[in-house]
Amino acid sequence: QVQLQESGPGLVKPSETLSLTCSVSGGSIIGSWWSWIRQPPGQGLEWIGYIYHSGSSNYNLSLKSRVTMSVDTSKNQFSLKLSSVTAADTAVYYCARSNYKQFFDFWGQGILVTVSA
């Protein structure tokens, strides 16, 4: 059973860069697509992007200029960087496995990131 766990700072200052890591256990990061999805408090879900173990990626154009995703196959981890954050980026951030970019079948528990001075 694949398990995912997000880690990173829970508080980021405005204009700084949000950095999160997702650690994958119970399976290899190789051969699957991986995603970040966020959910502002009390709101709906927003897909941020996909990344493959090779580094190939797709980002949501609404965030594209600020998003960078990467993979570290040696650590079985993938990461998210979101630059120039504002209060609107405050959300629970989930990492998830995407089954051939068709559906999200395994999710991390989520990490709340608050953007505040």
Next chain:
Amino acid sequence: DIQMTQSPSSLSASVGDRVTISCRASQRISTSLNWYQQKPGKAPNLLIYAASNLQTGVPSRFSGSGSGADFTLTISSLQPEDFATYFCQQSFSIPDTFGPGTRLDIK
């Protein structure tokens, strides 16, 4: 981007009721439609993929139907653990987009 809408936005029902939640896409998406259940403070959990396929481990009282732009999630006989928020999601084209959710409460 493909916009997803859901109806109703909230719903009150009793244990044992049959419940139907609708999801509509702003354009045709074939059967590239998934359903998730989310409980407070938890990550979403995949229930149905590709419109009508039950995810492994999900009780058979959950079912999905539809194609094109209109889809339905049905719970045949509500159980206490089913009270949650339900989201649809399209994977037909990037960016993947989610519906706003349907909150299912106990009557």
